[in-house]
Amino acid sequence: MNTPVPNGGARRDKARWLPLAIFAALAVLLAAGVWLSRNPDREKLPSPLIGKPAPQFSLPVLHEAGHLISTQDLRGAPYLLNVWGSWCPACRDEHPVLTRFAETKRVRVVGFNWKDEHADALRWLEQYGNPYFVVVADYEGKAAIDWGIYGAPETFLVDAGGIVRWKFVGPLTDKVIRDELIPELEKLGPEPNGTAR
Amino acid sequence: MALGLSLSLAAPLSAQPASDPQPLRYNDTAEERRFHALVAELRCVMCQNQSLADSNAQIAHDLRREVLELMRQGKSDAQIKEFLVERYGEFVLYRPRVESTTWLLWFGPALVLLAGGFLVARVIRSRGDGSGATDGTATDLGRNRRDGDEEQEW
Numbered sequence: 001m002n003t004p005v006p007n008g009g010a011r012r013d014k015a016r017w018l019p020l021a022i023f024a025a026l027a028v029l030l031a032a033g034v035w036l037s038r039n040p041d042r043e044k045l046p047s048p049l050i051g052k053p054a055p056q057f058s059l060p061v062l063h064e065a066g067h068l069i070s071t072q073d074l075r076g077a078p079y080l081l082n083v084w085g086s087w088c089p090a091c092r093d094e095h096p097v098l099t100r101f102a103e104t105k106r107v108r109v110v111g112f113n114w115k116d117e118h119a120d121a122l123r124w125l126e127q128y129g130n131p132y133f134v135v136v137a138d139y140e141g142k143a144a145i146d147w148g149i150y151g152a153p154e155t156f157l158v159d160a161g162g163i164v165r166w167k168f169v170g171p172l173t174d175k176v177i178r179d180e181l182i183p184e185l186e187k188l189g190p191e192p193n194g195t196a197r
Numbered sequence: 198m199a200l201g202l203s204l205s206l207a208a209p210l211s212a213q214p215a216s217d218p219q220p221l222r223y224n225d226t227a228e229e230r231r232f233h234a235l236v237a238e239l240r241c242v243m244c245q246n247q248s249l250a251d252s253n254a255q256i257a258h259d260l261r262r263e264v265l266e267l268m269r270q271g272k273s274d275a276q277i278k279e280f281l282v283e284r285y286g287e288f289v290l291y292r293p294r295v296e297s298t299t300w301l302l303w304f305g306p307a308l309v310l311l312a313g314g315f316l317v318a319r320v321i322r323s324r325g326d327g328s329g330a331t332d333g334t335a336t337d338l339g340r341n342r343r344d345g346d347e348e349q350e351w
Contacts (some may be wrong), residue, residue: 015320045242048286055284115255141259148284150242150256 047148047156047167052122052157053145054081059136060120062113069136071162078165079108079133079186080154080181082172085145086114086124088152094171095128101177102131107157107185111135114144157181159188221265228268235274236261240293242285249289 049055059072080099084091102109111132113121121137138144147156157166166184168176223229233250241252243262249257249264260281267277281289293299 015323045286045288048283074299128269141256142263145259145263147286148286149240150285 017095045072045150046170047164049148049156049164050167052164054156054162054164055140055143057136057146058142059138059143060074062111062118062125062135062137065118069134071158074108074110074158075162076160077108078159078185081110081112081147081158082132083112083114083147083149083152083154085114085152086120087116089192090171093127094153095131097172097174097177099129099131100174101172101181102133108133112147112149113137114146114149115141132165157184173182221261223265224269231274232265232268235268238290239264239278239281239334240289240291242289245288248291253336 054182056071058068061067061069084094089179098109109132111134113128113135115138118137118139120134125132125135151169153171154169156164159165165182165188168180172181217228221232223232237248238248239249239260241247241249241254243254243256243259244252247257249260264277264281267280274278287293287299293302295303
């Protein structure tokens with residue numbers, strides 16, 4: 001049937017592989033999609049606040065209703081803002097890790113009690129211990145929106161000048177503290193001793 | 198929907214406060230219509246496969262309330278979107294803006310289509326070239342097309 005064609009043969013052979021090449025390219029593309037979707041961090045949103053001034057809030061202190069604390073008051077030394085609630089099971093997992101870190105007094109740890117019941121929050125801290133330098137309470141969740149908070153726990157690192165340097169979504173682990181938080185803290189430079197008051 | 202719900206229950210990334218939200222009240226139907234159009238274009242930050250309109254996550258309730266409040270402050274749709282982008286990032290927009298970081302997203306499909314069209318045009322032209330030639334290329338291809346799988350070319 002087929003007589004060998006000196007001129008058209010090579011070109012036709014190439015064209016014959018084209019569908020396979022397209023199929024292979026599509027397969028690679030889809031495989032990459034599946035592969036990327038294996039990453040459990042895929043749903044964590046990067047914070048647009050990194051490198052920007054921490055959003056202003058003025059919130060009541062959990063243990064001292066009537067006493068308001070603002071982001072302005074927290075300036076002067078770096079702090080870690082940890083978002084938690086008594087309704088949040090992952091916060092309970094995070095708690096011992098956070099407590100251990102807070103005890104190093106490397107940086108002030110400020111609690112951000114999000115949409116909680118006052119009594120529940122107090123009971124929670126009594127039961128599990130209070131690692132926080134101070135806890136502010138956002139009962140309505142308005143300040144949380146300004147901070148781009150969408151779940152708990154979430155943790156922000158704010159430097160002495162009030163600039164957000166780092167954010168972590170989900171419970172802190174020893175590994176996260178060692179591999180991410182400590183290097184970020186070191187980037188802030190040597191600190192005057194006793195920043196953790 | 199049910200699948201998404203069971204998945205989100207199976208592996209929660211992080212938890213949500215579980216207080217019962219009050220339903221939103223609208224001043225008039227125009228406001229309601231504008232509100233629904235707006236929240237349908239915003240992505241729920243917690244459950245990213247749903248719009249802000251569809252999601253029942255607590256943060257979605259809070260953000261819907263915030264959106265309605267901003268509308269009542271006289272903010273335009275663009276300003277409200279900007280408000281959310283400043284806090285949650287470009288992710289909250291279902292229709293991302295045309296920027297240097299999103300141009301591939303916007304124009305990528307058109308580029309792929311163009312490339313496909315170019316390829317098809319080339320294949321057709323190469324067949325057309327052969328038809329006038331005496332080497333029998335095009336007739337071979339033509340017959341194969343007609344005869345289907347009756348014969349292999351090699």
